[in-house]
Amino acid sequence: MIKPAMDTETLTLDYSISPHRATMSSKGQVVIPAAIRHELGIEPGMFLVMRVAEGRIVMVPQKRLTWRDLRGITAGGPSMTDELLEDRRLERERELREEGW
Numbered sequence: 001m002i003k004p005a006m007d008t009e010t011l012t013l014d015y016s017i018s019p020h021r022a023t024m025s026s027k028g029q030v031v032i033p034a035a036i037r038h039e040l041g042i043e044p045g046m047f048l049v050m051r052v053a054e055g056r057i058v059m060v061p062q063k064r065l066t067w068r069d070l071r072g073i074t075a076g077g078p079s080m081t082d083e084l085l086e087d088r089r090l091e092r093e094r095e096l097r098e099e100g101w
Contacts, residue, residue: 045064046061
């Protein structure tokens with residue numbers, strides 16, 4: 001976890017097992033030490049979700065979702081295709097009524 005130090009330009013990483021230190025740049029950038037990146041499987045381009053908890057910055061690695069990850073996500077639910085076709089059928093019936101058919 002990252003714990004802000006008294007100096008707003010410096011952040012101290014607080015790990016109970018293996019402490020590491022990092023310095024924040026003037027642009028707000030912090031380099032995560034290689035040992036931590038390796039341990040957590042953090043790779044270049046990976047998203048990190050950040051939040052503040054009890055006065056600390058918590059960063060959690062988040063995997064980028066691919067189309068394969070999303071495949072089957074709605075399995076077992078209603079068919080979107082069937083719902084769209086039914087909506088279109090009802091809309092066409094309304095159109096025909098308005099045209100006098």
